[in-house]
Amino acid sequence: DWPVHKMLCKTFSDFSNDKRPSDKHRLGIYFHEHEPSPRFVWIEYDDPESFATPKHYEQYVGRGCGYQSFKVYRPQHRKLGYTVQIYFDDGFLCNGMRPNASLVKLIGMKYAMAWRGPFLVQVLEGDDKDAEERLEGRDIDTTALGPVLDFFR
Numbered sequence: 001d002w003p004v005h006k007m008l009c010k011t012f013s014d015f016s017n018d019k020r021p022s023d024k025h026r027l028g029i030y031f032h033e034h035e036p037s038p039r040f041v042w043i044e045y046d047d048p049e050s051f052a053t054p055k056h057y058e059q060y061v062g063r064g065c066g067y068q069s070f071k072v073y074r075p076q077h078r079k080l081g082y083t084v085q086i087y088f089d090d091g092f093l094c095n096g097m098r099p100n101a102s103l104v105k106l107i108g109m110k111y112a113m114a115w116r117g118p119f120l121v122q123v124l125e126g127d128d129k130d131a132e133e134r135l136e137g138r139d140i141d142t143t144a145l146g147p148v149l150d151f152f153r
Contacts, residue, residue: 008145010143011039012040014040020042024046024069025042025045026123028041028042028043028120028123028140029121029148030119030121032100033116033117034120038107040140041060043055046093060118060120061088061117061118061119062089066090066094067088068085068088068151069086070084074150082124084148086148086151087119088117088120089116089118092115097117098116099113099116103152106149116122121140121144121148123137123140123144124136
């Protein structure tokens with residue numbers, strides 16, 4: 001996965017801690033529907049104690065937002081130690097959107113055909129399903145990219 005890591009990593013220095021807009025922002029990964037590469041973005045949250053829901057998710061994925069969570073890296077059957085949440089337009093299969101360009105490039109059209117529109121990825125500290133809405137957000141890094149791409153496969 002070095003080419004994938006390298007593609008995303010080249011923008012990582014633009015998101016250092018001293019460039020964080022506020023203490024209510026955490027680093028996420030955005031898969032824009034028309035861009036060939038994912039990119040880091042600052043995600044703002046309402047409550048610094050509970051970062052479960054991005055404040056302005058609609059600017060990334062639209063108003064009809066759904067999400068999927070996972071805590072296990074499937075190929076290795078290994079718990080991640082954190083929760084990954086992927087936000088999307090919940091009508092992406094029936095609203096005429098094209099396959100996500102970033103995913104086409106990263107995982108191929110065979111898998112990307114099922115994933116249309118934009119996707120916003122955040123990481124939450126811990127993996128307690130019962131407390132998911134209370135888990136605190138943390139900055140995502142390139143180590144989450146492998147499990148995220150596996151989710152889309």
